[in-house]
Amino acid sequence: MKAVVIGSGIGGLLTASFLAKNGHEVTVLEKAPYVGGRFTNLDYKGFGLSTGAFHMLPHGEDGPLAHLLKLLDANVRIVNSDPKGMIFYEGKTFHYRDGWKYLSFTEKAKATKLLLEVKRGKLPVDDPEMSGREWIREKIGDNEFADLFIKSFLGWADSVLNVPALELAKEIKAALKWGGPGLIKGGCKALTGELARIVTENGGKILTRKKAVEVDVDSKKVFTADGEEFSYDVLISNIGIKETVELIGRDSFDRDYLKRVDSLRPSEGIKYNVALKGNQRIGNTVVFTLDTERINGYNEPSSLSPELAKEGYTLIMLHHALQSRNVKAEQKKGIEDIYRIFPNLDEEGEILLIQTYLDGNPVNRVASGQVVEGFPVEDVYVVGDAYKPPGGIEVEGIALGVMKTLERLGLGSFLRWYL
Numbered sequence: 046m047k048a049v050v051i052g053s054g055i056g057g058l059l060t061a062s063f064l065a066k067n068g069h070e071v072t073v074l075e076k077a078p079y080v081g082g083r084f085t086n087l088d089y090k091g092f093g094l095s096t097g098a099f100h101m102l103p104h105g106e107d108g109p110l111a112h113l114l115k116l117l118d119a120n121v122r123i124v125n126s127d128p129k130g131m132i133f134y135e136g137k138t139f140h141y142r143d144g145w146k147y148l149s150f151t152e153k154a155k156a157t158k159l160l161l162e163v164k165r166g167k168l169p170v171d172d173p174e175m176s177g178r179e180w181i182r183e184k185i186g187d188n189e190f191a192d193l194f195i196k197s198f199l200g201w202a203d204s205v206l207n208v209p210a211l212e213l214a215k216e217i218k219a220a221l222k223w224g225g226p227g228l229i230k231g232g233c234k235a236l237t238g239e240l241a242r243i244v245t246e247n248g249g250k251i252l253t254r255k256k257a258v259e260v261d262v263d264s265k266k267v268f269t270a271d272g273e274e275f276s277y278d279v280l281i282s283n284i285g286i287k288e289t290v291e292l293i294g295r296d297s298f299d300r301d302y303l304k305r306v307d308s309l310r311p312s313e314g315i316k317y318n319v320a321l322k323g324n325q326r327i328g329n330t331v332v333f334t335l336d337t338e339r340i341n342g343y344n345e346p347s348s349l350s351p352e353l354a355k356e357g358y359t360l361i362m363l364h365h366a367l368q369s370r371n372v373k374a375e376q377k378k379g380i381e382d383i384y385r386i387f388p389n390l391d392e393e394g395e396i397l398l399i400q401t402y403l404d405g406n407p408v409n410r411v412a413s414g415q416v417v418e419g420f421p422v423e424d425v426y427v428v429g430d431a432y433k434p435p436g437g438i439e440v441e442g443i444a445l446g447v448m449k450t451l452e453r454l455g456l457g458s459f460l461r462w463y464l
């Protein structure tokens with residue numbers, strides 16, 4: 046089978062790796078001069094920043110992405126965070142478990158019951174239209190700490206400040222099932238670089254600076270900006286649902302489908318890369334920041350991979366969901382928060398680079414909680430962060446979507462992974 050993959054992001058490379066390993070002829074077309082999309086390293090002033098991600102997998106060594114990497118025999122080292130998370134609240138940073146003290150006896154009992162139900166697979170969501178934060182309030186009570194924690198978790202993990210109740214329930218189920226996050230040794234590039242190696246070592250081709258500009262689904266051909274054409278039996282699109290529809294031509298789709306696709310919303314956010322002098326600060330974990338106006342959380346990728354920081358420094362990555370289109374004002378608030386978290390920043394280090402993700406380069410092409418199943422054109426499949434099945438956070442969601450695509454292609458069965 047001849048497969049053409051448009052886009053060399055993590056979704057495209059994962060699918061391409063399985064296709065190539067199964068003996069199919071694979072060609073990956075990538076418009077950028079590099080592979081990995083929003084999941085690769087970006088060398089900046091001696092630091093290993095990234096084109097997107099925080100060098101972290103939401104469920105570390107035990108999640109769906111790690112499972113796919115094992116099936117591929119990929120040489121990638123993921124180390125689970127310990128503790129799984131910390132909390133910055135009332136000016137102090139503490140282990141997430143100590144957060145229970147901010148709940149009353151009754152709230153604790155209700156929260157424990159809820160977690161047990163979710164863990165057992167019973168998702169007690171009566172009204173699917175309800176928002177996740179409202180659902181938590183309904184279930185455990187109007188507790189400010191709990192609400193701020195959910196808000197910062199969602200801002201960090203999904204780059205939105207709320208999701209539908211069912212999505213939140215499934216994300217909690219995923220965290221209870223597969224555990225917390227983990228850092229990737231060497232950062233994002235160690236993962237996408239390894240996938241690219243698997244593709245090429247199994248006979249696949251990855252062509253950079255090759256922008257797909259049109260797809261003819263009748264003749265099954267992809268046309269690139271430089272006038273080349275590529276025939277396919279199977280087309281994997283890693284560039285988003287809307288973008289794939291545009292390449293094929295909107296006329297090929299019915300109105301209901303176009304309406305659904307046009308209603309999809311991305312998640313947007315701002316990432317701040319900070320260099321601090323001296324030893325590591327928090328280690329391999331995530332700090333959820335509750336005492337802040339904008340920043341939702343931060344991590345320290347150089348705690349596992351010192352090579353990501355310049356000699357004598359440690360690298361901190363902070364993030365927040367975008368709350369308005371006034372990017373300048375958002376960044377100003379984000380910077381004020383950074384000084385709240387690191388009051389001696391001016392003496393101890395600097396903000397290296399601020400990266401804003403919106404419009405055509407968002408955090409997620411389709412924000413968590415919205416899923417369109419099945420692309421309505423024969424032999425065309427969408428992978429990547431426009432297709433994340435419920436409960437799948439970030440690249441774990443991408444991995445779940447790739448699993449479904451592999452099943453449709455007859456390349457495996459992943460039933461036990463669906464939430």
Ligand SMILES: Cc1cc2nc3c(=O)[nH]c(=O)nc-3n(C[C@H](O)[C@H](O)[C@H](O)COP(=O)(O)OP(=O)(O)OC[C@H]3O[C@@H](n4cnc5c(N)ncnc54)[C@H](O)[C@@H]3O)c2cc1C
Pocket residue numbers: 051052053054055056057074075076077080081082083084096097098099100101102103255256257258283284314315316364402407408409428429430431438439440441443
């Ligand atoms: C600030 C930030 C922090 C994040 N942190 C994390 C994290 O810590 N952990 C995590 O799991 N996830 C994280 N994410 C999310 C994660 O980075 C993305 O979901 C993921 O990288 C998207 O992968 P993808 O394969 O869907 O798409 P992309 O990485 O966007 O890949 C698509 C590729 O297609 C190419 N392309 C586009 N159009 C064409 C065309 N016409 N022809 C040819 N090529 C084309 C693009 O150049 C690109 O390389 C973060 C994202 C951001 C922005």
